[in-house]
Amino acid sequence: MANSSQAMEPSEEVLKDLHFRMVRIRHFEEEAGKLMEQGKSPGALHLYIGEEAVASGVMVHLSDQDQITSTHRGHGHLVAKGGEFKKMYAELYGRETGYNKGRGGSMHISNVDAGMLGANGIVAAGPPIAVGAAFSNKYLARIEGRDSMNVAVPFFGDGATNEGAFHEAANMAAIWKLPVVFICENNGFGEFTRQEDHQAISDIADRAAGYGMPGVICDGMDAVAVWEAAGEAIERARSGGGPTLVECKTYRYVDHVGLRGIGLNYRTDEELEEWKKRDPIEQHEKRLVEMGVMTEDEIQAVHDAVMADITESIEFAENSPLPDPADLLNDVYTPTAAS
Amino acid sequence: MANSSQAMEPSEEVLKDLHFRMVRIRHFEEEAGKLMEQGKSPGALHLYIGEEAVASGVMVHLSDQDQITSTHRGHGHLVAKGGEFKKMYAELYGRETGYNKGRGGSMHISNVDAGMLGANGIVAAGPPIAVGAAFSNKYLARIEGRDSMNVAVPFFGDGATNEGAFHEAANMAAIWKLPVVFICENNGFGEFTRQEDHQAISDIADRAAGYGMPGVICDGMDAVAVWEAAGEAIERARSGGGPTLVECKTYRYVDHVGLRGIGLNYRTDEELEEWKKRDPIEQHEKRLVEMGVMTEDEIQAVHDAVMADITESIEFAENSPLPDPADLLNDVYTPTAAS
């Protein structure tokens, strides 16, 4: 923990970066939600709106050589990890030009080249896979004689921490002191079930001690708080100090699937409004202006640029070719010389 | 926790009962091990020798209406829950007169009538089943208008606590405040792997906080200590106070399978000798004599009676009929009128 203290003050560059990532997520998701509701993009979308600070705060610390695993709510993670809108919307549209060539869609959107090992339709499937990636990172650092390791970061929800797979992964990471940082996005619900009905604890970070790793709680509505907590944990993991469980308290503005956020029978609109008062983007923008890092105009320009990118990208997706049904069986197996 | 304090002093009757159960286990296991090594009883036996204080200390608190789930190392649990030697040896011999009519053998030995829901060949399979039994107990107490509930007690090893099934079960028990007492028999090894190599914690009781239940550690070589810790937890569970994780630190004298205890390459004979100095039966017998609860002769008489029962029971087993191959497919399904 010692050598990470100088990282505690975010530079202007970092502050802008956090902002940019959050804005990209928010607009990407809102537009994606509309496309789904208009019946333009097929399947079901689990949107990340409200939780942008988490993905952004973590991802600023990661390079393309660091891996993440994601969830059913995965667009935000990919956007924050530098996902290109064109390939993302094309994937949501099931086009050949999508990140997964249309084979995966929203629930499996991925970019292995940039270390994004996929959204996942199976709750808690990510942590064991991230442990495997971290195992690679440690293994490769050893044989390549590097001191610093790449880090693997599984994102997962509060609900996911009740799956056995989470437990097994956390334990393995701890025994082997693997470079993993477990990021729990505690948005208070697993689908429609409140946290108090799915676990008898209120701080998921309390589970860390049972694995022998540090557990940290941070404000998941504040990109800087996430950036700070994640930064320390990632630094520790990178330098061989082992895993950390970072719990980010956050909230999903929208329904479990789709855009609708209000009038839901499993939560009150008042609760939503309370959380929205601490909107991660508004909060951060206020800070940027107050600190003199960006002007309101500059902020608006970011939004505009992102929206322009989105418009262009949706057009790209809509005009992209569909997969050829003749290719249906391609990509089930990696071709082998032998067979 | 309040109303269990009067239970802290074991009566003479309890002290004798603890002794009797431990002696029954020890001799049953030693003779069973010999039968296996002589090739008389088929299959593989996982013996409980050295850990007798755990099963005995817990089981004194349970009636036939309380359930337990067991492990691959299950004979000791069944003996302590009142298992009859005749039906047990007959089961190990695969005879029709065995508890499971020879269908289960050592790894599945059971006595549902007395709440012994089976040894289990799957590590950590017991806790979720015990949670189900505890759910029944709470449900039935409710519809029958009883205040006191039957309790379900899963036994499981240190190694088992790394399985997802353990995690899911513990969490469920805690949310619903079910009458479950999780008994972890921490014998320091999962098969041949030391605890320090399979988890980064040394006290498994540390996991309890992550579920929101109390975690307790006790000396698993001391029947009274187990009796005390388990008693308090069972009392709490019975009266609606919810689950507890009780960790019993113990040691297996023998190998993972079979009788051989020394000359093993994954542990030293010295380590074994250290533990044997605190042998649960010797320790307890010393206490009985010192406290004047039993004389040495009375103690010897218990051993003799148990051995006589064993000799007779093995004979019974050897002379019992084998299952009829024509019955092979019986008992796969419960007969239904409808089909």
Added chain:
Amino acid sequence: MTAAEAPAGRQLVYTLAITEGVRQALQEEPLAFMAGEDVAGAGSVFGIYRGLLDEFGPDRVIDTPISESGIIGLAVGAGATGLKPIVDIMFMDFIGECMDEIVNQLAKMRYMFGGKATLPVTVLTMSGAGMNLAAQHSQSLEAWLCHTPGLKVVMPATAYDVKGAIITAAREPNPVFVVMCKGLMALPGEVPEEPYTLPIGKAVVRREGDSLTIVAHGRMIHEATKAADILEGEGVSAEVIDPLWLQPLDTETIINSVSKTHNALVVHEAVRFGGVGAEIAAQIAELAFDYLDAPVGRVAAPFSPVPFSPVLEQTYVPNAERIAAEARQILGTG
């Protein structure tokens, strides 16, 4: 038309037939309860259990954590100790999370204990593709369950059958998987108001015919029926059999039909290799050997995960056209 068909009367959609089945099972048996992820407060993500929490309260309709092993373990333990658990595994794709509890505990406990335990457990789950839910929310994995001694498996494809299957399962002293079809949720059908059961292990002849037997289960029964319509227009009379129960399987009804028609085609949504259709085809080829005029055909999904892109998924999932084409092939009229 056979016994298992509903008399003319009240119409209900598939989802509401599910609700009614569970409701009546809970009404008639105070020891029955229902548990699963989001089954209570939300009435399930499919809305199939709406209203049950209000009617039966939180002691009997229970939201669980996301813990599939825990859910099946709960059913095993509660079932072995006197209750009648009805548990829900949302999407069938998630059974991978609890195959141990299903196969090594639920299915085997009775046998391993020498018949001394009874497991009156109902598991409800939703299978099938066609809704662009991609590889992990679209599978039909019934073959795993049917290969497991100790389980019974029913795959109802009409509103009538799904209600009946649930009540039958709930009254059964054995573990029964009711594998429902998410592609049929809006399908209406005649459903009597009173509780009723299905005969376990009895197939339903959905349509009688002379020249070809089509055996199809789950959602595919509707595609097979459509295919039979198409074929009828071409002068081919196809008999359509819905085994309904895949475990135990009504071999007799299937073989009797093939002995009459001399041709057989087996259809399902799961991938072809190692699907339940392989067992059905093998049984037909063995037991109706002397009656078959042509090899038994099979129409099923190709050997890949379910693709997301609608254009691929449509190619992937069998349909009436492909069934009809295969039928023509078998009959040599194609």
Added chain:
Amino acid sequence: MTAAEAPAGRQLVYTLAITEGVRQALQEEPLAFMAGEDVAGAGSVFGIYRGLLDEFGPDRVIDTPISESGIIGLAVGAGATGLKPIVDIMFMDFIGECMDEIVNQLAKMRYMFGGKATLPVTVLTMSGAGMNLAAQHSQSLEAWLCHTPGLKVVMPATAYDVKGAIITAAREPNPVFVVMCKGLMALPGEVPEEPYTLPIGKAVVRREGDSLTIVAHGRMIHEATKAADILEGEGVSAEVIDPLWLQPLDTETIINSVSKTHNALVVHEAVRFGGVGAEIAAQIAELAFDYLDAPVGRVAAPFSPVPFSPVLEQTYVPNAERIAAEARQILGTG
């Protein structure tokens, strides 16, 4: 005798052939590692990995906690990021603990990602009954794996094949399950010292014959061969085929044989209903329809969990006598 047979030479028992296969796989590929429960310090409960820890050290031969989901997850994550994982799931019965990771992650990741991930993962596991280990340590569950697009499955039943299968799997860029047979651990066979591979998806004709094709996999290949001996004494010449690879299956070799012999019998240790034998029988009945003189027979386990009592287990597990009896039935000589 075919290509995959070993030349005369050094004898090794099955277990040591396993060890040598893994050793050479680790030797030739610095990115390969082995992980599993008790594989390192103890060299596995079966002793099949003894010495590997000493040779390769704890960074490459790793004892895991008892966490089967974690183990397969480790393989998926490490495999997708550049390593060549070889993982062990002690008893095949335990795959129920990790079917999600096997089926929804390992098998599907490449496809779901549009071909942009590669999963060079080897899973070693031990199947089969006959050692009085009862219902949860005796199963043959290969049918689940073979029904899963994205996996390859090999079931080696000789010392030669098991070493070759392991090296083949380790060099493969796809997930391969090497399902080993615990009943064969002491079986000696000729095993070349150098590393070698098996052709993926190629069956082995274990014995040539004219009047009946017996297709048997795993330990049953030896019972089938014994049955062929018995039948030979009765003047019946049986061809014995070991598919070896169940996924992909060498349909061609099987069909060619049946086209010659006109009779077929499929044998395996798993329960008959829905076993891989159903697929093989269905394929034979379909593709060799015009050649078959009699229905395709199947010999497999009856529909129950594996019983503990030796007297029951012996009745349960197929053997040469039952195979020969079924052969006589098929040939009408019984």
